[in-house]
Amino acid sequence: MADRADRGRREASSTLLPRDFAEATGRPDKYCALHFANLIWALNVAEVMAHPGTAADTLTQITEFAIEIGMVPIPVHREQHGYVLNTWVVPLLNAAxxxxxxxxxxxxxxxxxxxIVNRGAPRGPMGTLDxxxxxxxxxxxxxxxxxxxxxxxxxxAAYLKxxxxxxxxxGLQTGQGYYSYxxxxYADPDFLSVPQISSASDIAARAMLT
Structure with missing residues (x-):
């Protein structure tokens, strides 16, 4: 458990597995994971992940709890580092x-x-990173x-450090990351607007190879 705990301090809890902690609870049949997104009440998903010893009734109760507090439960069919959400969001953020x-x-x-290509998205990857x-x-x-x-x-990682x-x-918690809060x-109504043609030369200059 010491190695697991040390790893937990270095990375997000969403990358850990329920089996890592089940026995330590003393009641592994009543243990599973319920993972929320950031901005929980706006992005109201709740991922439910079992370990091999989780009882069916435990999963039913935790799913009912998620629904009662206004979450959309996402059942994870097998233990997976990153659940569903972070399995795709980490590669996206890393690529960005x-x-x-x-x-x-x-x-x-x-x-x-x-x-622009995901019309209606409230922010992009860098804003999400914040x-x-x-x-x-x-x-x-x-x-x-x-x-x-x-x-x-x-x-x-070195760049972020x-x-x-x-x-x-x-980021958002200190009011300054890639953006100022x-x-x-990215929340400005003109952020996605077609630019004025007078700005073409300035935009083109940024495409010049150096």
């Missing part, structure tokens, strides 16, 4: 961060692209980058 780390795009243009928090994303990228010897993921953590910028640029 790589575009910034490698100087391919600006954070604003990464989010602008995402929000909401989750720089420390949590750094911990996940640093751990899995080392675990999988993923050099890009490690470079992304240098540009944000070392400067006390933790409470009025982030």
């Amino acid at each position: 961060q790589a575009l910034v780390t490698n100087g391919v795009s600006t954070p604003e243009d990464v989010d602008r692209t995402f929000m 909401v989750i928090g720089m420390k949590t994303v750094y911990d996940v990228l640093a751990y899995w980058g080392a675990h999988n010897d993923d050099q890009q993921m490690l470079a992304n 240098e540009k944000f953590l070392d400067q006390g910028k933790l 409470p009025e982030p640029a």
Whole structure:
């Protein structure tokens, strides 16, 4: 358990498995995981994950609880690091961060692209990173980058540490991350607007290879 606890301090709890803690509860048949998203009441999913010893009645009760508090229960059919939500959101954030780390795009243009092709999305990957928090994303990228010897993921973690953590910028919780809060640029009505033609030369200059 010491190794598991140490790992838990370095990465988000959503990357841990119910089996890691079931026996320690003293009542493993009554134990399962219920995982919420950030901005829980607006993004009201609740992922239900069992371990091999979880009783069926336990899963029924926890699912009823999720529904009673206004969540949409998402049953996870087998134990999975990252559940459903973080299994896809971590690769998305890592790919988006790589575009910034490698100087391919600006954070604003990464989010602008995402929000245009996903009309109605309230924010893009970089804004989502702010909401989750720089420390949590750094911990996940640093751990899995080392675990999988993923050099890009490690470079992304190092970028977040240098540009944000070392400067006390933790995202939404401190009011400053990739965006400034409470009025982030991506919430501006003009963020996705077609630009004025007079700005074409400035935009084109940013596409010049250096």
